[in-house]
Amino acid sequence: TQLLEQSPQFLSIQEGENLTVYCNSSSVFSSLQWYRQEPGEGPVLLVTVVTGGEVKKLKRLTFQFGDARKDSSLHITAAQTGDTGLYLCAGGRYGNTGKLIFGQGTTLQVKP
Amino acid sequence: EAGVTQSPTHLIKTRGQQVTLRCSPISGHTSVYWYQQALGLGLQFLLWYDEGEERNRGNFPPRFSGRQFPNYSSELNVNALELEDSALYLCASSRQGIHEQFFGPGTRLTVL
Numbered sequence: 653t654q655l656l657e658q659s660p661q662f663l664s665i666q667e668g669e670n671l672t673v674y675c676n677s678s679s680v681f682s683s684l685q686w687y688r689q690e691p692g693e694g695p696v697l698l699v700t701v702v703t704g705g706e707v708k709k710l711k712r713l714t715f716q717f718g719d720a721r722k723d724s725s726l727h728i729t730a731a732q733t734g735d736t737g738l739y740l741c742a743g744g745r746y747g748n749t750g751k752l753i754f755g756q757g758t759t760l761q762v763k764p
Numbered sequence: 765e766a767g768v769t770q771s772p773t774h775l776i777k778t779r780g781q782q783v784t785l786r787c788s789p790i791s792g793h794t795s796v797y798w799y800q801q802a803l804g805l806g807l808q809f810l811l812w813y814d815e816g817e818e819r820n821r822g823n824f825p826p827r828f829s830g831r832q833f834p835n836y837s838s839e840l841n842v843n844a845l846e847l848e849d850s851a852l853y854l855c856a857s858s859r860q861g862i863h864e865q866f867f868g869p870g871t872r873l874t875v876l
Contacts, residue, residue, distance in 0.1 A: 683863040692870070692872065694768075694856075694869045695807075744863030748863070749812075750795065751809035752863065754806050
């Protein structure tokens with residue numbers, strides 16, 4: 653059972669365009685992380701959101717955690733070629749089982 | 765501050781062999797997590813160690829095992845390797861009780 657559904661799975665856009673990646677679940681999470689991963693490397697943590705409705709900004713990236721803590725979005729403004737990569741959302745469950753539940757990822761390709 | 769380190773970076777083994785992967789967490793982090801990222805399957809949780817104890821394991825057979833040392837570094841052992849064990853093995857660390865996990869660069873295991 654895939655508890656976190658990411659969409660779209662693949663996105664190819666031109667430099668300068670805006671985009672939004674969605675991460676949805678029917679389950680409630682105590683926290684949600686967004687990572688970016690380059691081929692053959694480990695995921696790099698971009699942000700952690702813990703409060704329902706929370707919005708965090710990291711330069712051109714805006715992250716939002718849904719009010720009910722079941723969904724999240726990542727919005728990139730004026731994408732650059734350096735934003736190319738695999739974006740992963742990961743949720744932590746209450747009770748601290750230790751594991752993060754990962755979405756399948758969104759592959760973003762930004763063309764010059 | 766040094767990040768999570770893993771060794772070796774690459775390994776090639778044949779079916780039936782055994783392998784040991786190593787991980788050193790970020791200084792001050794007591795929890796270590798292991799994930800498997802196989803092609804097309806996303807990140808799957810393997811094991812969680814904290815304070816030298818195994819706290820949780822994912823849905824993997826017993827031939828996947830590990831341990832955590834007093835200095836919080838960790839080993840992942842895989843016995844009787846199978847072709848489907850070929851994957852990127854990722855180690856992550858966190859402060860105790862915190863969901864925010866930081867990943868290492870991974871070990872690429874190829875089983876022939």
